[in-house]
Amino acid sequence: MSLSAKDVAEILQALEASTFDTLDLELNGVKLKLSRSAGVVLQPAGNFPAKGPDHGSAATTGAAVHAVRIEAPHGTVAVAAPLLGIFYRSPRPGEAAFVEVGNRVEADTNVGIIEVMKLMNTVRAGLRGEVVAIPARNGELVEYGEALLFVRPD
C-alpha cells in the first residue's frame, strides 16, 4: 500500500495540531518524515543516497535539521519557495491568511509573502487546484525550494 495525498494531508494536520515537532512513519516500503521546520519528505525506504566515508570523527548530530529535498505527496504538487527568506501567510500581522487548507487557488493567486532583508516578495500558486496542506510556518525562515504548500491540481 502507499499513502494517498489525503492521508498525508491528514497526518500533517494531526502533527500541526499536536505538540510534536517531528514524526517518522514507515510502512510497507514508504517512509514519511515530517518536521515542523523541514517540511515533508516522501521517499521509498532503503533508497537513501549512499553515505560517503566519514571524514575524521565529525559528529552527525545536526543531521535532523539539515536541508532536505522536499517532494510532494502523491497526487499533489508543491508550491516551492522561489527564494530564501521569512515566510508570511498573511499580508499583515493579524490579518487573514492568503489561503487556507481546502481553498482553491488559481495560477496567479497570492499564497504568501517571503521577506528578504525588508523586501517583500509575493509568492503565487503557479497552478490551479486545491490546497491540501500548508507545511511552511508563518514567520519562519524557509529555504530556497522548500515546500510552502501542497496543491492538488485540477
Next chain:
Amino acid sequence: MPIRRVLIANRGEIALRVIRSCRELGIETVLAVSEADRDSLPVRLSDRAVCIGPGRASDSYLQIDTLVQAALGTGADAVHPGYGFLSERAPFARRCEEAGLVFIGPTVAQLEAVGDKLRARAEALAAHVPVVQGGSAHSLAEATTLVARVGTPLLIKAVGGGGGRGMQRVDHESDLPAAMDMASAEAGAAFGDARVYLERYVAHGRHVEVQVLGDGQGQVIHLGERDCSVQRRYQKLIEESPAPRLDPRLREELYSAAVRFAARLHYRGAGTVEFLVDMERGEFYFLEMNARIQVEHPVTEAVTGIDLVAAQIRIAGGGGLPLAQSELRLAGCAIECRINAEDPAHDFMPSPGRVVTAEWPQGEGIRVDTHIAAGSSVPPYYDSLLGKIIAHGASREQARTRLAAALAATRIEGVKTNVGYQQQLLADPEFMRGGVDTGFVARRGT
C-alpha cells in the same frame, strides 16, 4: 563579543575547513548552500544547512541579501565568507555590519582600500612599500603617455580585479589600443568596473606573499611568506613556505614591508600582501593585498603551527592576536599542491561530474583539505578545486618527497584531475632545485 554561531557563506573545501575550526572552538555552524551543493560533505558536517538558491553562483553564493537573511533567520551572530565569492566585497561586509552580524574579515574601509587596485598602489606608496612602475590609464592617451615612460612589455590590469584575472600583456606599443579595449571590456564584464591600469612587465619574477594578522587596532604581525611562483595562466598550482633560495635580507624586507602596509590600514584579521620579486634587479614590488583567508593558507599553518581560521574568528570576536611577533617560530618546510578537476590533456578544461573513487593520501607530515569523497559531485558552476594536499618536512626535500609519495597514493576517478601533472612538476629538476620564477610552467609546456 564571543561568537556562538557562524554562517558560512561559501562552499567546498574551505567551507569544511571553517567548520573544522568552529568545532574546535565550540562554535555552531550554519552552512549556506546552493541547490547544487545540497548533498555535499560540508552539508553533512555542519550543524545546519540552508539552501539559498539555484546552482549558479550569481543566484546563490553571490546574493548578499539572501545570505544576510539566512544568517539572521538561523540565529547566527557572525558570517565567515571564505575566499572568492563575496569574501572581499565591501557591500557584503557593510550589509552584515548593518544587520548586527560580525563579518569575519577586515573592515568595510579596509576592503575598499585594497579592493581598488589603484588605491592599493597609492596606499603602498604611502607606506613606503615599492610598487612596479606604472599607473592609472583611464584613457588611451593616458596609457600612451605611460608607455612612453615605462616602455614595453607591460601588463594591463583591472582596477577592480585581482588574483591574476583580467590581465593582458602588451609587447608592442602598436598593440596598446586593441589591448586596452579588450582589457577594459573584460574588466567591466568580470568585475563591474571597466577601469584599468598599467604596470611594467617583469620578465623574471617570483610571486612571494606574506601572511599577516592584524588586530584592527594597528598591531600587525607576519607569519612568514609563501612562494606561489608555480602558476599556470596566473592560477597558482603549487605553494610553499619558506620561499626557497630567497636572499635572507630580501625576506626580512618583505616581512617588514607587508607589516608596514597592513599596519598603516589598521588591518583587522588575516590577510596576505603579495609581492613580485624581480630576480634580475634583486628588488621587490607590491602587487596587491588579499583581504581574506587564502587557498594556500595551510602551508603557513604547517610551518607556524597556527590555526589561521581560528585566528580570524578570535580577532573578529575581539580576542586580539593569538601571539606576539616575538613568539613566532617557523619550523621546517611545507609544500601544497592544488588538485583540480581539469583535464591536462585538453588544455586543462574543467571536468565536472561525479567522483566515483576518492582515495586521498595519509602519512607522516601529510594533510589533505578536501570536500570530495566517493560519490561527491563536482558541479559545473564553481571553480574546479577538489582539494589540497600539503606535505610538511624538516627540509624542503623531505617535504617534496613526502608530497610526491602522497600524490602517487592519490586516486580520484570519475572526473579528470591534474594529479599526474602535479607529479611531473614536483619531479622537474628546476622545481627540485627551488626558486623558480612565474614563467616556469609556461616554459615547460604541457
